[in-house]
Amino acid sequence: MDVKPRERLTSPKAAFTLDWTGRAAQSRGWRYEVWSEPPAARLENLRFLSGYRRDWLFDSTLLAELRQADFDGLTLGDAAQIPLGHGNRRPKGLRGAGTAGMRSSMSSITA
Numbered sequence: 001m002d003v004k005p006r007e008r009l010t011s012p013k014a015a016f017t018l019d020w021t022g023r024a025a026q027s028r029g030w031r032y033e034v035w036s037e038p039p040a041a042r043l044e045n046l047r048f049l050s051g052y053r054r055d056w057l058f059d060s061t062l063l064a065e066l067r068q069a070d071f072d073g074l075t076l077g078d079a080a081q082i083p084l085g086h087g088n089r090r091p092k093g094l095r096g097a098g099t100a101g102m103r104s105s106m107s108s109i110t111a
């Protein structure tokens with residue numbers, strides 16, 4: 001497997017190297033693949049969500065409330081508007097400008 005940024009795949013040097021590597025792998029009966037970065041929207045989503053994998057950085061009471069909440073079938077924008085107990089808090093990552101355009105952008109993705 002070779003990994004190259006998408007914009008470099010068409011450069012003559014990269015094309016030569018990828019072709020050579022592919023032929024070398026195939027001559028040995030190996031499968032050969034060239035991978036690039038995921039589409040921009042997927043990469044942005046992964047970066048956004050990656051901050052939430054560290055639960056020790058979040059208030060445990062708030063996490064318990066989030067885990068009990070029923071978000072099934074909701075868009076991210078709608079879920080962000082659900083008030084939680086204990087002062088109607090929402091996670092910091094779901095406040096303010098970060099959710100301003102989510103309803104419309106998520107609707108176009110899920111429609």
